[in-house]
Amino acid sequence: MPVGEFGLAIDDHALATSTPASNGRSTIHIRSAATGARVRDIAAPIWVSAAAWTSRGLVATGYRDASMREDGGLVLISPTGAIDVLVAAGPFSSALGRPVARGDVVVSP
Numbered sequence: 001m002p003v004g005e006f007g008l009a010i011d012d013h014a015l016a017t018s019t020p021a022s023n024g025r026s027t028i029h030i031r032s033a034a035t036g037a038r039v040r041d042i043a044a045p046i047w048v049s050a051a052a053w054t055s056r057g058l059v060a061t062g063y064r065d066a067s068m069r070e071d072g073g074l075v076l077i078s079p080t081g082a083i084d085v086l087v088a089a090g091p092f093s094s095a096l097g098r099p100v101a102r103g104d105v106v107v108s109p
Contacts, residue, residue: 001036005029008051009058009105014039014079016058018048024065028058028077042081046072046089052105061105064089068099 001007005017008028015031026048030040049062049072057078064070073087092100 001031008048008060009053011053014053016051016053018044020047020066024067026062028060030058030079040079040081042077042083044077045075045083045085048072050103050105052107054107059086059105059107071100074105 001015001017005019008016008018010016010033013033015033015036017029017031018026019029021027021043025046026044028042028044028048029038030042031038044060046060047063047066047068048060051058051060057076059074059076061074062072064072071090071092073085073089076084076086
């Protein structure tokens with residue numbers, strides 16, 4: 001993985017990494033798990049902090065943007081680069097306190 005890319009998820013075929021984008025969100029880089037070669041770059045609609053592979057693609061979570069003040073929800077990023085919003089971004093519950101740290105993404109079939 002190149003310097004400056006942050007690892008998110010790996011499976012038998014692909015490695016997903018991220019870098020900060022100039023718009024306060026993330027760019028997702030899909031790499032070959034076998035060779036590390038870059039396959040595709042995808043502009044994520046959120047600041048991605050964690051992700052996991054599923055049979056349909058990469059499920060990612062994080063923050064609305066780099067300010068990390070609002071929940072980014074959940075997005076599904078397909079291997080072709082299509083993005084589906086699974087849970088819409090929005091404000092964090094005040095019951096969580098501040099700052100809110102986004103953790104792992106756990107998925108199951």
